[in-house]
Amino acid sequence: xxxxxxxxxxxxxxxxxxxxxxxxxxxxxxxxxxxxxxxxxxxxxxxxxxxxxxxxxxxxxxxxxxxxxxxxxxxxxxxxxxxxxxxxxxxxxxxxxxxxxxxxxxxxxxxxxxxxxxxxxxxxxxxxxxxxxxxxxxxxxxxxxxxxxxxxxxxxxxxxxxxxxxxxxxxxxxxxxxxxxxxxxxxxxxxxxxxxxxxxxxxxxxxxxxxxxxxxxxxxxxxxxxxxxxxxxxxxxxxxxxxxxxxxxxxxxxxxxxxxxxxxxxxxxxxxxxxxxxxxxxxxxxxxxxxxxxxxxxxxxxxxxxxxxxxxxxxxxxxxxxxxxxxx
Ligand code: AQP
Numbered sequence: 001x002x003x004x005x006x007x008x009x010x011x012x013x014x015x016x017x018x019x020x021x022x023x024x025x026x027x028x029x030x031x032x033x034x035x036x037x038x039x040x041x042x043x044x045x046x047x048x049x050x051x052x053x054x055x056x057x058x059x060x061x062x063x064x065x066x067x068x069x070x071x072x073x074x075x076x077x078x079x080x081x082x083x084x085x086x087x088x089x090x091x092x093x094x095x096x097x098x099x100x101x102x103x104x105x106x107x108x109x110x111x112x113x114x115x116x117x118x119x120x121x122x123x124x125x126x127x128x129x130x131x132x133x134x135x136x137x138x139x140x141x142x143x144x145x146x147x148x149x150x151x152x153x154x155x156x157x158x159x160x161x162x163x164x165x166x167x168x169x170x171x172x173x174x175x176x177x178x179x180x181x182x183x184x185x186x187x188x189x190x191x192x193x194x195x196x197x198x199x200x201x202x203x204x205x206x207x208x209x210x211x212x213x214x215x216x217x218x219x220x221x222x223x224x225x226x227x228x229x230x231x232x233x234x235x236x237x238x239x240x241x242x243x244x245x246x247x248x249x250x251x252x253x254x255x256x257x258x259x260x261x262x263x264x265x266x267x268x269x270x271x272x273x274x275x276x277x278x279x280x281x282x283x284x285x286x287x288x289x290x291x292x293x294x295x296x297x298x299x300x301x302x303x304x305x306x307x308x309x310x311x312x313x314x315x316x317x318x319x320x321x322x323x324x325x326x327x328x
Contacts, residue, residue, distance in 0.1 A: 001033065003037070003140055004027075004030050004035070004142065005134055005137045006023060006027055006144055007038065007081065007130075008041060009045050010041070010062040011050075012206075013058065013061060014206035015208075016204045016207070017194060018184035018194035020207060021181040021184050021245070022146070023145055024066065024069050026176065027066075030143060030176075037076070037077045037139070038071065038077070040059050040066075040079075042055060042059055043088065044081070046122065048112070048120070048123060049116075065207065067291050068284045069207075073305060078301065078302065079306040079308070081133065084306050084310050086136055087133055088129075090132035090316070094128045094129070094132045097165075098131075103128060106154070108151070112197070115197060127154050131154055134152075135162075137313065137316070138170060138171065140174060141173060141175075142155075142175055144177060145183060149177065152175040156173065180247070180248065181248050184241065185237065186198050187202065187203045187205070187217055187218065188202050188203035189203060190221075190237035202217050203217075204217075205217060205245075207285070208285055211281055215277070218242070218273050218277065221238060221242060223238040223239050223270075224238045228262075229257075229258060229261035229262075229269050230258060231243050239269070242269060242270065243269075245273065245277075246269070246272075246276060
């Protein structure tokens, strides 16, 4: 089976619809056909100021959400990044291969650092650690949202650079980015991606929000001039985003939805989408609650995942250490 790997940061009390539709949904689908590794990126979570208690809580909530969304630890290896020390170790080697200018060109760093009071070196080298996260498992594909494309490009460059300096070790992984859900937009600013660190919580649909709150956010989503429900991201980014989310959650095509809303207005579309989101999120919330009722069991699943992940990670790291000239 071809291998896939991806990660998500435990930096919020809930995943948002962008995380789910852009990434996690593909993770669940791929676990049946691929040798899948998925992790909670807690090392990345401390690149910005954080509360230790909250991080621990969010790591468990994130794991519970992945399980509630359909990730099956019998099929996929689910683990916490900090429980596999090889991530940080390969991260160092990758830092020593990365040019300062090269790292400076990462647009996500520019965006994120602009929002921070104090900018850590860890935030700067984040994409380099991410390259190590990926290369440790030598996956063929990395299922992510569009915002990760540039980081994937860096990962590929570092893989090739390592090979040319030290001999063939890595195959550059391919991004696995689905058209249609690669970028879900903020409800209040439909030209920006839906993001945990958005300026307004009203722009984000959180999976664990009360469905009534989500429905209200959808009702007050920024829509466009005109009245027709038409998919046209250029001139109608707000409506197009709602149609994209609707289509993804119901598996109805955008064309089908356009036809169904012909002659109706934005209000109808928003009301129905509120119901679609509630129908999707309600059972997920219930399952998350029941996983969180037994944190000891959750921790056990994650520990077992980390053990499996280490088998692969330690073999790769041993090869890398040998190639760069460290003593065995
Ligand atoms: N809006 C989005 N549309 C599609 N995919 C998205 N992803 C994130 N936002 C969208 C994908 O979710 C996965 C996990 O990403 P992450 O843990 O790096 O989350 P993030 O980037 O921290 O999420 P945010 O909300 O964007 O947080 P901030 O504001 O902190 O940057 C990734 O595969 C990502 O592509």
